[in-house]
Amino acid sequence: MSEAKRHAPDSDDSTPKRSHTAGVAQIKPQYIVSLTSNEPPASASLDEEPTNDRIQDSMGPQGGKRGKNKKRRGQNKNRDNRQVKEQNPLCPRLVFGGAREDCSFGDKCRFEHDLQNYLQGKATEVQCDAWNKTCPVFDAVGFCPMGFKCRFLSGHLKDAESLVGVPDEKQKQWHMGEVNVIGGDQKLDLIKRRFQFAKSDEVLEIIDSIQQEHRDEMKPEQQIAAEAKDDVEIAPQVVQREKELKEHRERQKELYLKYKDTRYFAQEKKPLNLNRKKIVSPLTTVGNLPYRRLMRKLGADVTYSEMALAVPLIQGTNSEWALPKAHSTEVPGYGVQIACSKPWQAAKATEALAANLDNSNISEINLNSGCPIDLLYRQGSGSALLDNPARMIRCLNAMNYVSNDIPITVKIRTGTKDGHPIAEGLMKRLVYETDISAVTLHGRSRQQRYTKSADWDYISKVANTLRESELEYSNSEQFKDTRESSHRIQFVGNGDVNNWEDWYRHLEGNSNIDSIMVARGCLIKPWMFEEVEAQQYLDKSSVERLDILKDYAQFAMEHWGTDMYGIAQSRRYFCEFMSFFHRYVPMGICERYPVYLNERPPHWVGRDDMETLMGSTDVNDWIKLSELFFGKTEENFVFMPKHKSNSYSVNN
Numbered sequence: 001m002s003e004a005k006r007h008a009p010d011s012d013d014s015t016p017k018r019s020h021t022a023g024v025a026q027i028k029p030q031y032i033v034s035l036t037s038n039e040p041p042a043s044a045s046l047d048e049e050p051t052n053d054r055i056q057d058s059m060g061p062q063g064g065k066r067g068k069n070k071k072r073r074g075q076n077k078n079r080d081n082r083q084v085k086e087q088n089p090l091c092p093r094l095v096f097g098g099a100r101e102d103c104s105f106g107d108k109c110r111f112e113h114d115l116q117n118y119l120q121g122k123a124t125e126v127q128c129d130a131w132n133k134t135c136p137v138f139d140a141v142g143f144c145p146m147g148f149k150c151r152f153l154s155g156h157l158k159d160a161e162s163l164v165g166v167p168d169e170k171q172k173q174w175h176m177g178e179v180n181v182i183g184g185d186q187k188l189d190l191i192k193r194r195f196q197f198a199k200s201d202e203v204l205e206i207i208d209s210i211q212q213e214h215r216d217e218m219k220p221e222q223q224i225a226a227e228a229k230d231d232v233e234i235a236p237q238v239v240q241r242e243k244e245l246k247e248h249r250e251r252q253k254e255l256y257l258k259y260k261d262t263r264y265f266a267q268e269k270k271p272l273n274l275n276r277k278k279i280v281s282p283l284t285t286v287g288n289l290p291y292r293r294l295m296r297k298l299g300a301d302v303t304y305s306e307m308a309l310a311v312p313l314i315q316g317t318n319s320e321w322a323l324p325k326a327h328s329t330e331v332p333g334y335g336v337q338i339a340c341s342k343p344w345q346a347a348k349a350t351e352a353l354a355a356n357l358d359n360s361n362i363s364e365i366n367l368n369s370g371c372p373i374d375l376l377y378r379q380g381s382g383s384a385l386l387d388n389p390a391r392m393i394r395c396l397n398a399m400n401y402v403s404n405d406i407p408i409t410v411k412i413r414t415g416t417k418d419g420h421p422i423a424e425g426l427m428k429r430l431v432y433e434t435d436i437s438a439v440t441l442h443g444r445s446r447q448q449r450y451t452k453s454a455d456w457d458y459i460s461k462v463a464n465t466l467r468e469s470e471l472e473y474s475n476s477e478q479f480k481d482t483r484e485s486s487h488r489i490q491f492v493g494n495g496d497v498n499n500w501e502d503w504y505r506h507l508e509g510n511s512n513i514d515s516i517m518v519a520r521g522c523l524i525k526p527w528m529f530e531e532v533e534a535q536q537y538l539d540k541s542s543v544e545r546l547d548i549l550k551d552y553a554q555f556a557m558e559h560w561g562t563d564m565y566g567i568a569q570s571r572r573y574f575c576e577f578m579s580f581f582h583r584y585v586p587m588g589i590c591e592r593y594p595v596y597l598n599e600r601p602p603h604w605v606g607r608d609d610m611e612t613l614m615g616s617t618d619v620n621d622w623i624k625l626s627e628l629f630f631g632k633t634e635e636n637f638v639f640m641p642k643h644k645s646n647s648y649s650v651n652n
């Protein structure tokens, strides 16, 4: 669409106007309560990719212990988000009614079997006007999987002993419209180590042999240095290794030739089209299934799972296998992101995903090579792979070999250290040495975290280098030597985009950039892609924004359930969502728009009470909002957001 058709307030050209006072959003005087900002102006720099309990647990005692004493910027370490449990839980066999005899565990079963006893001790019904005295899940899908445990039980209670709409076997298998659910037996095979990682074993041997081939050409001293860097076991005597290498040379050559014949080129995988797609970033904790479902409803084309760690996936850990799950509305265009430090982890996690899930529900498997979290970095995962591109490439090639027809992609940062960007240099290697389908670049270094703006000049430069490398490669002897046909790696830019003008400016400013990925912009303003589509800003009223929260609450309860546990989980993640959502400064109260991510407003009041409440920085107000959808907060409910920047109390 031409610039003329786009509507921007106070703007007659497409150049975004920055506010006069750096870091301060400009609010109309009548909405300003106090000139002091309720958060420090640069608190966006405290934004952080959160470490959650799952990641900490998976990293084991070493990671946890070292992490304890180290200050984690931007994160609330003293969170006490206790899990809510029922005092007297109902036997799972009796959730839809029935008698004690229906429980095969007999006297050994520790759950309650007397329905009336259970109902008497059960937490009170949720009282809130949002759902009109019905059960939101029952209303939406025609049955409630929580049965008698539901806290909106009166919405589907026939009489004291029976329910309306008991799900049949088919409905029980339906998983509430969710896909990528691993079967119990398959998970057990992983747990019991019965799963055969046949393809991984093959490709790891091949990759190892290619590495050895490369080492053969090196002098012994270089070889030792390379081995030390790559954590390969160092043989006691280099001479002995030389001998061994010679013995294996034939086998290696054979494997190398096999790899050349059997490797999958990107164009042999199913097509992945990210061009001009509206992409929501992978987001640990906040990018959960209900949030992504909401984003799909609000116009996103591509969504990603939260980052799943390779090792617990390989081990069949429940909490990790919950992460690749997606809502059916996310397909196609759903990517699963994994994090790992070694090729064996990359290969086996990818093989487990590809073998155990319906591949048609996964559009890409993405390797996280940008995560800055210390716990991961110390173990060689996330952005640590940027320090060892050879290892990153081996991970990508291993993944590509075992992923069936699922394309492999990678998400990177500019580098790990400020002033030492490596992304541009990496492009040539990705073109020459891998078969990936796309690369996403977040225009910041690891060291930088969220301080300073994303460097879009550099992002653009890297996109150009990628195309130049592709051209060079397609004219090279190496290319002529393969059965590969020319292929274009898609390039996605990421960083600080929170409005449609910037989205188009970056996209149209460089045809080598295929699309723009958005993270915080979509958390703070989930209707961001509606604006991209309409090419104008939409001044959503508090009523419209409350509807968005209601959708989130609905999707959350469909996902986590309406029993005591489900409501508590839904409330917790609702509050995590609020920790970003509250940062939206309503367009109608702004003197100048858009407000950028690094700008903070002075204390303001909204155009009505609800708008003011939704903009509150006080955690207690987010909890108050949660009560509109989940009823009164459970007595022992404690909430601390993952981000310090998002937890300023009004009294601070």
Ligand SMILES: Cc1cc2nc3c(=O)[nH]c(=O)nc-3n(C[C@H](O)[C@H](O)[C@H](O)COP(=O)(O)O)c2cc1C
Residues within 6 Å of the ligand: 047, 048, 049, 050, 281, 282, 283, 284, 285, 286, 306, 307, 337, 368, 370, 371, 411, 442, 494, 495, 496, 497, 517, 518, 519, 520, 521
């Ligand atoms: C709360 C939060 C969680 C994130 N989790 C992930 C993640 O799991 N995987 C990932 O690749 N990036 C993650 N990121 C980084 C974002 O995907 C994105 O690269 C970064 O925030 C820059 O984009 P933005 O400026 O649009 O926010 C996370 C960012 C935030 C704020």
